[in-house]
Amino acid sequence: MNLQPFLAELHRRDVQLTAEGDRLRCKAPAGVLTAGLRDQLKARKSEILALLRSAQAVALQPQAVVPLQPRGTRTPVFAVPGHYGDVFSYRALALRLGDDQPFFGLQPTGLDGASPPMARVEDLAAYFAAQILAVQPAGPLIIAGHCAGGAIAFELAQQLQRRGVAIRLLALFACPYPTFYRFAPQLKQAAVQQAQRIGRHVRALTQLSLAQAREYLAAKRRRWQGERDAEHAAQADPVLVRRAAVSRATVAAIRRYTPVGYAGRVSLILPNRAWLRSGAEPLRWQSVAPQAEHCFGPDDCDPDLLLMEPDAGAIAELFRQCAER
Secondary structure, X not given: OOHHHHHHHHHHOOOEEEEEOOEEEEEOOOOOOOHHHHHHHHHOHHHHHHHHHHHHHHHHOOOOEEEEEOOOOOOOEEEEOOXXXXXXXXXXXXXXXXXXXXXXXXXXXXXXOOXXXXXXXXXXXXXXXXXXXXXXXXXXXXXXXXXXXXHHHHHHHHHHXXXXXXXXXXXXEOOOOHHHHOHHHHHHHHHHHXXXXXXXXXXXXXXXXHHHHHHHXXXXXXXXXXXXXXXXXXXXXXHHHHHHHHHHHHHHHHHHOOOOOOOOOEEEEEOOHHHHHOOOOHHHHHHOOOOEEEEEOOOOOOOOOOOOOOOHHHHHHHXXXXXXX
């Protein structure tokens, strides 16, 4: 009998097996372990112990560290994603950096449904630090953050430094200063965006005939209804519900976070020059990081999408230049 059918038969009989060093522990209801089963357990002890140890090793692996591109000899990058916690937003960038650049995403708690989202930037950073040290205990490291993840990456770099880990670079990709997430700046941004949307619609309508204007408004109404339907559908999807909970918790945590001075190297990789006027105040990072330098991506680069194609190649090149300096 193969091992898996044998273990399935033991499970059906409520036989529980655990590994304690070189010993195989067996717990079973009275009368279940026949002489034949005992003989098979003795004969297959080494196989069963190897399987149990493998399962234990998998269970003990760091849950936050997601290898997006694990190969290479360069200083490994550990990257905090934006407020939704989607580490795969870094996938295109990791591929653009090539096979010699190890790149790992850091997934926050709350997405797997097994644990709640964390409510403080300091706690998230401590969680990531422990997970990183489990796989890379000494450094050197590069820490990165995108968008809302910049504040967490900033705190993470500080905590690792205090533990004696060499941080070669802290790279912040389109990361607003934390005060941007407070209520007044968010309200102002929402008002500006609404005014811009209304302006675009007014300009479009003035160039259309009455019939065309009616069709334009009908199309916008259908799009709005589609977005509402998508929101209702998302409320029934457990994955999207967890992502939304992580997003709310992360933004609330950053809203309360106040950065303190960081003496290490920081590269502010900004999407474009116009983003300096967005209200995100990315250059305020220089007030708490005196060594911070900044550079710009393409003029038409979208700050929400700069890690993806078609801009991932240009952003990867900026990152390489910063890392090699």
